[in-house]
Amino acid sequence: MIRFECDYNEGAHERILQRLMETNMEQTSGYGTDDHCERARVLIRQACGQEEADVHFLVGGTQTNTTVIASILRPHQGVIAAVSGHIAVHETGAIEATGHKVLTVPSPDGKITAAQVKAAYDAHAQELSPEHSVQPGMVYISQPTEYGTMYSKAELEALYAVSKACGLPFFVDGARLGYALASKDCDMTMADLARLCDVFYIGGTKIGALMGEAIVILNDALKRDFRYIIKQKGGLLAKGRLLGIQFETLFEDGLYLEISRHAVDVALKIHDTLKQHGVQFLYDSPTNQQFPILPDSLLAQLSQDYTFTFWEKVDHSRSAVRFCTSWATRPENVEALTRDIVSLLQKDKDPAEFTEAVAVLETAAMV
Amino acid sequence: MIRFECDYNEGAHERILQRLMETNMEQTSGYGTDDHCERARVLIRQACGQEEADVHFLVGGTQTNTTVIASILRPHQGVIAAVSGHIAVHETGAIEATGHKVLTVPSPDGKITAAQVKAAYDAHAQELSPEHSVQPGMVYISQPTEYGTMYSKAELEALYAVSKACGLPFFVDGARLGYALASKDCDMTMADLARLCDVFYIGGTKIGALMGEAIVILNDALKRDFRYIIKQKGGLLAKGRLLGIQFETLFEDGLYLEISRHAVDVALKIHDTLKQHGVQFLYDSPTNQQFPILPDSLLAQLSQDYTFTFWEKVDHSRSAVRFCTSWATRPENVEALTRDIVSLLQKDKDPAEFTEAVAVLETAAMV
Amino acid sequence: MIRFECDYNEGAHERILQRLMETNMEQTSGYGTDDHCERARVLIRQACGQEEADVHFLVGGTQTNTTVIASILRPHQGVIAAVSGHIAVHETGAIEATGHKVLTVPSPDGKITAAQVKAAYDAHAQELSPEHSVQPGMVYISQPTEYGTMYSKAELEALYAVSKACGLPFFVDGARLGYALASKDCDMTMADLARLCDVFYIGGTKIGALMGEAIVILNDALKRDFRYIIKQKGGLLAKGRLLGIQFETLFEDGLYLEISRHAVDVALKIHDTLKQHGVQFLYDSPTNQQFPILPDSLLAQLSQDYTFTFWEKVDHSRSAVRFCTSWATRPENVEALTRDIVSLLQKDKDPAEFTEAVAVLETAAMV
Amino acid sequence: MIRFECDYNEGAHERILQRLMETNMEQTSGYGTDDHCERARVLIRQACGQEEADVHFLVGGTQTNTTVIASILRPHQGVIAAVSGHIAVHETGAIEATGHKVLTVPSPDGKITAAQVKAAYDAHAQELSPEHSVQPGMVYISQPTEYGTMYSKAELEALYAVSKACGLPFFVDGARLGYALASKDCDMTMADLARLCDVFYIGGTKIGALMGEAIVILNDALKRDFRYIIKQKGGLLAKGRLLGIQFETLFEDGLYLEISRHAVDVALKIHDTLKQHGVQFLYDSPTNQQFPILPDSLLAQLSQDYTFTFWEKVDHSRSAVRFCTSWATRPENVEALTRDIVSLLQKDKDPAEFTEAVAVLETAAMV
Structure with missing residues (x-):
């Protein structure tokens, strides 16, 4: 784990x-x-x-x-x-x-x-x-x-x-x-x-x-x-x-500051990689916590190998979760995490749902 | 120190x-x-x-x-x-x-x-x-x-x-x-x-x-x-x-328990050595804190090399102080402490005052 | 007053x-x-x-x-x-x-x-x-x-x-x-x-x-x-x-209960009279507190003779206020209050603004 | 009562x-x-x-x-x-x-x-x-x-x-x-x-x-x-x-101040009368609370007609109690109280015990 x-x-x-x-x-x-x-x-x-x-x-x-x-x-x-x-x-x-x-x-x-x-x-x-x-x-x-x-x-x-x-x-x-x-x-x-x-x-x-x-x-x-x-x-x-x-x-x-920078670097690695693959984020965070919105089915699978924090349901099939990095985060673990998410994403990606999720999210954010 | x-x-x-x-x-x-x-x-x-x-x-x-x-x-x-x-x-x-x-x-x-x-x-x-x-x-x-x-x-x-x-x-x-x-x-x-x-x-x-x-x-x-x-x-x-x-x-x-025992052993070393030299104690402690009553002049000198806690004045020329030992106390430090106290005691010992101190102390203890 | x-x-x-x-x-x-x-x-x-x-x-x-x-x-x-x-x-x-x-x-x-x-x-x-x-x-x-x-x-x-x-x-x-x-x-x-x-x-x-x-x-x-x-x-x-x-x-x-009933009776007198004259209420209260929405200009005048509680602005020209009655409220005072409000309402009534106020209010109530 | x-x-x-x-x-x-x-x-x-x-x-x-x-x-x-x-x-x-x-x-x-x-x-x-x-x-x-x-x-x-x-x-x-x-x-x-x-x-x-x-x-x-x-x-x-x-x-x-004075006057009436009859007091109070020391047997009897506050045992047979007066105290009630105490006192007075009580009390007060 x-x-x-x-x-x-x-x-x-x-x-x-x-x-x-x-x-x-x-x-x-x-x-x-x-x-x-x-x-x-x-x-x-x-x-x-x-x-x-x-x-x-x-x-x-x-x-x-x-x-x-x-x-x-x-x-x-x-x-x-x-x-x-x-x-x-x-x-x-x-x-x-x-x-x-x-x-x-x-x-x-x-x-x-x-x-x-x-x-x-x-x-x-x-x-x-x-x-x-x-x-x-x-x-x-x-x-x-x-x-x-x-x-x-x-x-x-x-x-x-x-x-x-x-x-x-x-x-x-x-x-x-x-x-x-x-x-x-x-x-x-x-x-x-x-x-x-x-x-x-x-x-x-x-x-x-x-x-x-x-x-x-x-x-x-x-x-x-x-x-x-x-x-x-x-x-x-x-x-x-x-x-x-x-x-x-x-x-x-x-x-x-040196070890802080490491944490932020690997957090942005997660952010940038997921974003490149079309993932939306609940908050626009430039620091060590990242809040991607991912399909619940993907999250269920991911949780067999990784721990992360459930944050909130975004729509009927997606949730925002939190990944934290720190001074101690190993680059190879970040590598593995992003690789596994991307691979899971490609399996069940459905662009229509993404659009929907974003719409719901934006509404929520306005409240 | x-x-x-x-x-x-x-x-x-x-x-x-x-x-x-x-x-x-x-x-x-x-x-x-x-x-x-x-x-x-x-x-x-x-x-x-x-x-x-x-x-x-x-x-x-x-x-x-x-x-x-x-x-x-x-x-x-x-x-x-x-x-x-x-x-x-x-x-x-x-x-x-x-x-x-x-x-x-x-x-x-x-x-x-x-x-x-x-x-x-x-x-x-x-x-x-x-x-x-x-x-x-x-x-x-x-x-x-x-x-x-x-x-x-x-x-x-x-x-x-x-x-x-x-x-x-x-x-x-x-x-x-x-x-x-x-x-x-x-x-x-x-x-x-x-x-x-x-x-x-x-x-x-x-x-x-x-x-x-x-x-x-x-x-x-x-x-x-x-x-x-x-x-x-x-x-x-x-x-x-x-x-x-x-x-x-x-x-x-x-x-x-093993390291606790060490602390108590060295504490009793202090207690027994001082007692042998006629020192009275404020409380009868069988544990790692010892409360000898010592001449203020002695304490003044002792405090140049050792730290300990002032507890209370016992009479016009003597005070009770606290020595703590712990799992980490070095036997050689206890050795040095007792040796120095005994040597200082012998310099300014005055049996009359001791008797007086004890009398005052016993009165105080009865309150 | x-x-x-x-x-x-x-x-x-x-x-x-x-x-x-x-x-x-x-x-x-x-x-x-x-x-x-x-x-x-x-x-x-x-x-x-x-x-x-x-x-x-x-x-x-x-x-x-x-x-x-x-x-x-x-x-x-x-x-x-x-x-x-x-x-x-x-x-x-x-x-x-x-x-x-x-x-x-x-x-x-x-x-x-x-x-x-x-x-x-x-x-x-x-x-x-x-x-x-x-x-x-x-x-x-x-x-x-x-x-x-x-x-x-x-x-x-x-x-x-x-x-x-x-x-x-x-x-x-x-x-x-x-x-x-x-x-x-x-x-x-x-x-x-x-x-x-x-x-x-x-x-x-x-x-x-x-x-x-x-x-x-x-x-x-x-x-x-x-x-x-x-x-x-x-x-x-x-x-x-x-x-x-x-x-x-x-x-x-x-x-x-007897004196409570009096308070409610006179409160409803206020409510019913104002309602008959088209006044809207912020809350639907069947008890001794009534929250009519009234033109600010009217309230300004009314406050020269009566005390009441400002509750909240409802739109640019109207506010909800609170009138309380009690066991001690004199019927003649309620009589005077409603008469004066109705008379002030008739002076500056503007049906268009009322409609607007209600719309704003309903939106607010849905939040 | x-x-x-x-x-x-x-x-x-x-x-x-x-x-x-x-x-x-x-x-x-x-x-x-x-x-x-x-x-x-x-x-x-x-x-x-x-x-x-x-x-x-x-x-x-x-x-x-x-x-x-x-x-x-x-x-x-x-x-x-x-x-x-x-x-x-x-x-x-x-x-x-x-x-x-x-x-x-x-x-x-x-x-x-x-x-x-x-x-x-x-x-x-x-x-x-x-x-x-x-x-x-x-x-x-x-x-x-x-x-x-x-x-x-x-x-x-x-x-x-x-x-x-x-x-x-x-x-x-x-x-x-x-x-x-x-x-x-x-x-x-x-x-x-x-x-x-x-x-x-x-x-x-x-x-x-x-x-x-x-x-x-x-x-x-x-x-x-x-x-x-x-x-x-x-x-x-x-x-x-x-x-x-x-x-x-x-x-x-x-x-x-006028009604306060009344309370103090009647309190002193109690004090002075009892004192004249040899009663001692726990505190030397010049105000509306009086703390006489009285025989327990007397107090037991007195409590059938009067309420007062038990304060503390003074010796084996006597206690201090508190009598309060106030702006509302009726002079005739004070009259009755003092008369009844004095009469009870005369029944069971025992000068020896009084002396003893005072001795005990003085010791207590010194603590």
Whole structure:
């Protein structure tokens, strides 16, 4: 079985494991106060071009989102997010469990716009009795999104400007950040991102590390007592050095972007090959997640040798599925996958159905 | 600098690292659904003699305590714990953050008694208007305790019997469980413990693993939907296999107890050597934490070469401190530590002060 | 200024005030343990035909919803509600503040269907990894709804049957319950309702009382320790007798339904009069809230003498607004209101615009 | 049965009921935006000598404490309170339910000292890893306390000064405030109190009103969005005018202090009479709660005609109990109570036992 259902199917990049071996019997203080964490912080600040940023290391994404959001909002405030945002749909109500509503706005492609943020803010502010509803308190986006799509620099600038104007801290979930920055369609750097938000995080779990997310806090007002919130939410790792060592390794020679690029390259290989064979895609993703629409019969056969994620029914005979690549994806596996799909496609291809599928899809996308 | 301030100063046992290397490029499904986790569950069930137990792997102790407790209590209930319990003092209000009060009972040695649980339960039940105060909803203890002390089998039997009689789930925090089970004073096995509580966990972070705690749920009523709570509280590790692999290694050849025994042996080496030289101890600990009372002047000097934890002032010139050993503690470091303490002691020993310290201490212990 | 913007513009029914005067210097025990509360419970159980029901008195609606919902759900569960449900939009995130997500389903008319509940339940149960999203844990509806619409007995039977089949407690918010039961379109009694749900409440604040809501718990599994939750959520009134006395009065001679009927009668007077003059309505409400669509110019003028609630823009020149009547609405005020609207309508009536408005409205309602 | 077990046994002062009757059919806007609330705010600001204070009306004490505290603290912070504070023991964990720990400090008499606040603050600040424990975030006291004792102006000045120095908002629970201000031992006015804290509330429930507490926010930093928190916590009364009308009445002619004085006068009558007959008291209370120590046999007999609250066993044959008076206490009932106690005392008086009881009590008080 060859796995494409997520981007955390393997362990860690070999250089990370190597480093863990080398440092294993070093004695360090706990909870992220060690020299490896300190060095990783310096490297990340450099990558961000932000000497004053606070950098904290946590273990996983849900924990990170919860910790950041709970640290920012007052009790009556909620967080604006896309209806498809990870915090809205895939964290078992972790945000609500800290007392806050996720204020969702519609999104066909996983992104939200500055205009939507402004509209949500204004709609609340203009209510006759605003205190009867949840006050927007911050803005959450993912870069890239849960659908593999990506914000342009201009879009981020607009979102940050609007958020600032509304007094809403702007938080960017970068669980797959490298896969955006390494995309050839990307017009921004990590330093650009760091200038265009109040707080973001750099995903390690999905990009080379055993586990780990690096939170970068840019806005001074959000820095205070952050370690307390990490501890309370269960995210202060005893052997914090494990996270420090991993981010040190990822950030000392450009490894983070290098391995991200690999994942995107092989993802586009899948995309381009399938597209050449007439396959349509649910979202237009330039990153490591691809969402082709394929015949259900084909998918049934394919699932005997490959794992992937069912996404949604598109019409009576076709579904969109998700293939993820990662830093660890073997080119030969991608080769095999595309070859097998193409071969299955050629067996049961029916151009009429394709046209139909696309029509249905376009209708759906407009909703 | 030689470190004795905690039991998580190093990485992981070499066999664990080895295994992580070997399995690194295996592809597995996420979130603990892989074969390594499954095999680790089987091994732990065997060690517990409980085929029907549910076993879940989490990353750290605060997260584990919060997840277990939040999964059990209804909103108006609190958890009974020693005033020195980890959940009461060292988790930044993580339990309260899930809405629950920690109902502390006094404890001179870190332990609580069946009589205390009964008294707390009865006191509440007999209130004229019990609904005006928090209802005891479960019982929490640590084995060994935060003071290195240990419950005997008889004490656990009594606690479990009382808890059952009161309808209170009984939860044992085993962040350092191996260091109790490996103590030569210990009269119980892991299987005994598993028969004497509703849920407990086996600490890996402090005993050989990079990180990881294995929750063992014995009581069927507590099993339902537990993975939801793990996910919501941020504890569902994406690469769950990392925890599976580590517990597999710790439990396949008795490694867990073997390395625990080492830690206890060297801890007792410290204890016995200092005792021979007349040093008194704050608590009578047969496990990996030792709390000698030493002259402040000595401690000042000692801290130039060693790290340890200041615990409390005992009199005007002496303090209790904590030395932790672990699976990773090097015998030569223990040798050096005891030699240096003894040599410093001999320099400034003053029998009169010792007597005084002991008197003060005994008074304090009686409070 | 004549007020129609809500149904709590006045104090209490005179018989209630009278009774408060008469009983004022009686000495009673606190927190709802007095004889008045006890008698009110008996009367309510009789009205419900449920001798075993638990009855509790709280002060207001948000408090009541929060208390009931928090008492039922486990941490990882959410409550299914219409997107327009009071708990979803008008309680400042009170449900989220207790840790739970409101799982909204679309609703054009304020009601949800048994099929929607089934679909939400199944969709969750069929997820590949359901533990990554919030588990539906109960169902909430309002009778009548926030849009004045009403469930038929058959609809409630279907909802209750589905809820039971899915293991979801079914909760009916009756903040305006009398205004449904007193509607001439209503095909059910309070006893019917009591057979068709697990818990509901009878609104007093909007129907004759100074304040107060009576929770009726039918399902034994939901009764345990309910007073603790009331106290914790701030709803246990010290002078509980005030609520007892009011519900005693409302339920001893059929006063509750009698005054509810008055409100509905005058609401229908508004509805029928406007309809006769060609006015369209946003929702088809047979209860005390009416939502006519009127020209903005008319509304501007009308607002000089009357208060009402702006609801939504319907087209470029018309808006839907809400008029509420209540037990206290004076017939002469309704007379004046309808007369003034009709007279303003005749001044600027333009049949073409009406047609347009209706077209837009119908489109909107289909979404 | 004559009731002395609490200070909310009756309805409301007759002038309040009168006013509710007179205003009953006035139409007002909801949620405290009406003219009565506005006028009550003006009167309270005048009584406080604070033109800029924000004044909000809530229904009950637990609700008020929860709302104020939840509005102030960040997630990792707790509230310092006496171990006997209402929020610590009698609110079913309402504070914990909003995520916050109550950080209790010992108190023999219900009061805490500036030195204790400083010590708690310093102890936390000086921890090696303060982020592992709850950060003190504010200070809570009751004036008068749950034991009837009272802070002097000098004590409040010291508490406020220390709180300010530590950056801790200082909150005074005045559920029985009138009974302190009306005490002849009181050296302060409401205006003094308003100068010496960040936020306090004026209890109405226990002093003349049907229900109601008036929160006075002095510190500008605590004013923002307070109505949102009230609404979320279930405390925004629909017919807010009911609270406005009551506080208007209580504050327009000095009624609040006048009726408070009556309660204190009759309480002291109890105190002085019993003292003359050799009765000892558990606390030295100059307010409306009195805690005499009486023979258990006497109490058993007394309880056939009077209600009062058992407080604690003092020795094998005597207990402390609480008698509360209020604005509504009838002098003839106090007359009867004291006469009956004295007569019972004379029957079974035994000077030897008294002496013993006092000895035991004094020992207990020293702990």
